[in-house]
Amino acid sequence: MSSKIRSPFRNTPPIRLIVLSFMLVILTGTILLIFPFCSRSGSFTAPIDALFVATSATCVTGLSPFDTWTHWNEVGQLIIILLIQVGGLGLVTFTTGVTLLLRRKMGLKELRLAVENTNGESGLIRHLIRITLGFTFSCELLGALLLMIRFVPIYGPYGVWISVFTAISAFCNAGFDILGLSDPGRSLIPYVSDPLVCITVGTLLVVGGLGFVVISDIFYAKIRPHLLHQDHVHRLSLQSKLVIYCSATLLLVGAILFFFLEDHNTLEGLSLGAKINASFFQSASARTAGFSSVHIASELDITKIVTILFMFIGASPGSTGGGIKTTTFVVLLFTVISVLHNKSYTVIQHHRVSQHIVYRSLAICSVAILTIILTTCVITFCDPINGIDALFESTSAFATVGLSADVTSRLTFWSKLALSFTMYLGRVGPVSLGLSMLLHRHKPQDKDTIRTDCIMPEAKISVG
Numbered sequence: 001m002s003s004k005i006r007s008p009f010r011n012t013p014p015i016r017l018i019v020l021s022f023m024l025v026i027l028t029g030t031i032l033l034i035f036p037f038c039s040r041s042g043s044f045t046a047p048i049d050a051l052f053v054a055t056s057a058t059c060v061t062g063l064s065p066f067d068t069w070t071h072w073n074e075v076g077q078l079i080i081i082l083l084i085q086v087g088g089l090g091l092v093t094f095t096t097g098v099t100l101l102l103r104r105k106m107g108l109k110e111l112r113l114a115v116e117n118t119n120g121e122s123g124l125i126r127h128l129i130r131i132t133l134g135f136t137f138s139c140e141l142l143g144a145l146l147l148m149i150r151f152v153p154i155y156g157p158y159g160v161w162i163s164v165f166t167a168i169s170a171f172c173n174a175g176f177d178i179l180g181l182s183d184p185g186r187s188l189i190p191y192v193s194d195p196l197v198c199i200t201v202g203t204l205l206v207v208g209g210l211g212f213v214v215i216s217d218i219f220y221a222k223i224r225p226h227l228l229h230q231d232h233v234h235r236l237s238l239q240s241k242l243v244i245y246c247s248a249t250l251l252l253v254g255a256i257l258f259f260f261l262e263d264h265n266t267l268e269g270l271s272l273g274a275k276i277n278a279s280f281f282q283s284a285s286a287r288t289a290g291f292s293s294v295h296i297a298s299e300l301d302i303t304k305i306v307t308i309l310f311m312f313i314g315a316s317p318g319s320t321g322g323g324i325k326t327t328t329f330v331v332l333l334f335t336v337i338s339v340l341h342n343k344s345y346t347v348i349q350h351h352r353v354s355q356h357i358v359y360r361s362l363a364i365c366s367v368a369i370l371t372i373i374l375t376t377c378v379i380t381f382c383d384p385i386n387g388i389d390a391l392f393e394s395t396s397a398f399a400t401v402g403l404s405a406d407v408t409s410r411l412t413f414w415s416k417l418a419l420s421f422t423m424y425l426g427r428v429g430p431v432s433l434g435l436s437m438l439l440h441r442h443k444p445q446d447k448d449t450i451r452t453d454c455i456m457p458e459a460k461i462s463v464g
Helices: 002-010 014-034 047-058 074-089 091-101 108-118 122-155 158-171 195-208 212-227 238-262 272-286 301-313 326-340 355-382 387-398 413-428 430-436
Strands: 346-348 351-353
Touching: 014 047, 014 074, 014 413, 047 074, 047 413, 074 122, 074 158, 122 158, 122 195, 122 212, 158 195, 195 272, 212 238, 238 272, 238 301, 238 326, 272 301, 301 387, 326 346, 326 351, 326 355, 355 387, 355 413, 387 413
Parallel strands: none
Antiparallel strands: 346 351
16 A cells, blocks of 8 residues: 555656645745734734745845845744755755765665756765755854854844854844844845955855755865875866856856946945955855846946846856856867867767757857747736846846846736746756656657767766
């Protein structure tokens, strides 16, 4: 009898389980946030608003129709930060990691599920999950301790909770904050000239957006050999190199563009050091989380467009961030370069990229663009929001960034519902969501036909 009950779940594809697990967490969070014991006023929260916030927290976005501290009491804030932590780590990675820490045996299905959720390889998945959990909690603890230096003198004992909440939200690339206690709806704008707050939060954003596979690779390639005084040094994988180079380039280019575009606008009146600090912070936040050190609504339209492009690219595979992912962007970029050089295959650093990866990158990019356009159309049709701000909001939702040009609070039911679906789709991945809906497994694709004059090794890259 029990085998009959378990058999449907045993045959369920891992991707579908991941999609459904996020849906279950969102539903649970929605139900809890509706009740009066979560709101500061002691009244019920509208179901659409509870759904929106639960989706935003679980999908580590940061968009919210109201200020987090103003509307939610400590119980509501605790539920939100738990949703962020579970959503940031990935529900399956989190539960599997706890199982490992309890020294229980990991089954084959648990292993496959964890591989799907972290874009890892099965041979390293156990080490990866241990590093993921340990590194995540260590970073969040260190970030919280650093933020306490600033927030405890200002807010007293409550500053400890603010520091912990902000550190978890930052590392998980969520963008939620409870700084509305002193300045509702202003995020980190009051701390734009504070290097301790901006650098701490900004570093958490960048590290959280690198991806757990890359973090694991860096540990085994660079950190562990030095700790154990090993002569043999493991080389970084191609994916880790691409993620690091691309992330660093985007961070620098984004900071330079923001500095020159906003120098006489939102950055006006700040010292040179504060301008540089704000520029790097906004560049990091644009691809990861919804924290802001300047007023987004006051930015120039050209700055918003540049930010939209960076939000669209997003973070890296297996990370807490969203977007189409840096590796997807790199694959598409080098595909264009290969076409311009009249090559029939894509080459990245002397590695041939399989057609399957190229096709998947194109599919991810296409679905992302289509989703963002449709969501923008819904917003502009249902609410009096101008096109650029609607596009900004839609891209922010799909890329699970959370930046907003003061649009979220003005949205009505259908716009909030559309954005909730967009955030969910952006978190689980457009291709993963499509695969989860398939009722039958497809036969494995034939291997790509390798040209006789191409002897380069095949690149192993996770996209999306």
